[in-house]
Amino acid sequence: xxxxxxxxxxxxxxxxxxxxxxxxxxxxxxxxxxxxxxxxxxxxxxxxxxxxxxxxxxxxxxxxxxxxxxxxxxxxxxxxxxxxxxxxxxxxxxxxxxxxxxxxxxxxxxxxxxxxxxxx
Amino acid sequence: xxxxxxxxxxxxxxxxxxxxxxxxxxxxxxxxxxxxxxxxxxxxxxxxxxxxxxxxxxxxxxxxxxxxxxxxxxxxxxxxxxxxxxxxxxxxxxxxxxxxxxxxxxxxxxxxxxxxxxxxxxxxxxxxxxxxxxxxxxxxxxxxxxxxxxxxxxxxxxxxxxxxxxxxxxxxxxxxxxxxxxxxxxxxxxxxxx
Numbered sequence: 001x002x003x004x005x006x007x008x009x010x011x012x013x014x015x016x017x018x019x020x021x022x023x024x025x026x027x028x029x030x031x032x033x034x035x036x037x038x039x040x041x042x043x044x045x046x047x048x049x050x051x052x053x054x055x056x057x058x059x060x061x062x063x064x065x066x067x068x069x070x071x072x073x074x075x076x077x078x079x080x081x082x083x084x085x086x087x088x089x090x091x092x093x094x095x096x097x098x099x100x101x102x103x104x105x106x107x108x109x110x111x112x113x114x115x116x117x118x119x120x
Numbered sequence: 121x122x123x124x125x126x127x128x129x130x131x132x133x134x135x136x137x138x139x140x141x142x143x144x145x146x147x148x149x150x151x152x153x154x155x156x157x158x159x160x161x162x163x164x165x166x167x168x169x170x171x172x173x174x175x176x177x178x179x180x181x182x183x184x185x186x187x188x189x190x191x192x193x194x195x196x197x198x199x200x201x202x203x204x205x206x207x208x209x210x211x212x213x214x215x216x217x218x219x220x221x222x223x224x225x226x227x228x229x230x231x232x233x234x235x236x237x238x239x240x241x242x243x244x245x246x247x248x249x250x251x252x253x254x255x256x257x258x259x260x261x262x263x264x265x266x267x268x269x270x271x272x273x274x275x276x277x278x279x280x281x282x283x284x285x286x287x288x289x290x291x292x293x294x295x296x297x298x299x300x301x302x303x304x305x306x307x308x309x310x311x312x313x314x
Contacts, residue, residue, distance in 0.1 A: 032218070032221070032222070033135070033161075033188075033202075033204070033218060033219070034133040034134070034135050034202050034222075035133075036131055036132075036133050036200070063131045063200075065133055065192075065200070065202060067159070067161045067188070067190055067202070067204075068159060068161075068192070070161040070162070071159035071160055071161045071190075072159075076161075076162050076163060076164045076185065077161055077162065077163045077164075078163065078164060079164075096131070096132070096133075104308050104311065105134065105224055105308075107305070107308065107309075109132065109134060109199070110224065110301060110304060110305050110308065111305070112195055112196065112199055113134060113195060113199070113201055113224065113301055114298065114301040114302070114305070115195075116193065116195030116196065116199070116201065117153075117193070117201075117294055117297045117298055117301065118294070118298060120153055120193065120290070120294055
């Protein structure tokens with residue numbers, strides 16, 4: 001089957017947004033790089049999950065950031081945000097936004113980070 | 121734990137940004153303290169290509185990916201610190217916005233052989249009002265400038281800490297992050313007394 005058009009296969013056979021039905025924006029719920037998500041169910045407990053949705057749910061069994069989900073299941077950030085938004089909408093995931101960005105982080109958090117770095 | 125009336129079932133995440141020119145050692149610095157090998161996430165960018173020889177009226181779009189490298193430090197079961205390296209290419213400024221939003225502070229990693237490559241980062245954080253420090257990564261073959269020479273060359277405020285570091289060394293990177301946190305906390309105390 002070697003033909004001069006072989007290079008065509010350099011592109012992913014399934015375009016990234018095919019996973020999300022072509023949607024590039026989700027309601028997103030303000031999902032950010034470090035928004036933490038955690039699964040309420042295991043993939044086995046949910047019927048008819050697409051493979052990417054099952055993979056995302058699997059890596060969220062412990063609290064994990066949106067950026068880490070993207071790195072672990074190797075899908076671009078925007079695609080992961082759509083997938084996670086859908087899982088949240090379906091009640092399979094809960095999320096915790098980062099502290100509001102218009103507020104300075106509390107002195108308590110800053111001190112805890114400083115102490116944590118010193119303990120490394 | 122100081123409760124702010126929020127749901128504590130989930131952990132809190134905070135981040136620190138590590139910026140600097142291409143090849144200055146950002147991912148090395150992140151990796152020296154991260155509890156996992158640096159992770160990589162990608163953002164898809166669709167941009168109008170602006171080649172001069174494009175046919176008039178025909179707009180081509182290309183999709184590129186911007187890679188972000190980051191590490192993780194679990195401070196406690198309730199608190200996770202993420203360290204994000206900025207993309208090497210300066211044209212992806214909108215990514216810097218998302219990175220800087222809500223960050224505790226930033227480390228500008230400098231290489232004295234190419235000090236000008238960290239000007240854009242210094243500029244960006246000054247304009248954003250995000251507290252930052254400058255850490256000079258001491259490469260073996262680079263002339264060791266003093267921190268005051270670096271401060272003068274970058275035209276930094278007297279309050280902005282400058283220190284020398286070795287991004288490969290865990291203790292050295294810890295010192296960089298401790299210095300940043302002291303600077304952030306001094307600024308936040310000052311802000312509350314005004």
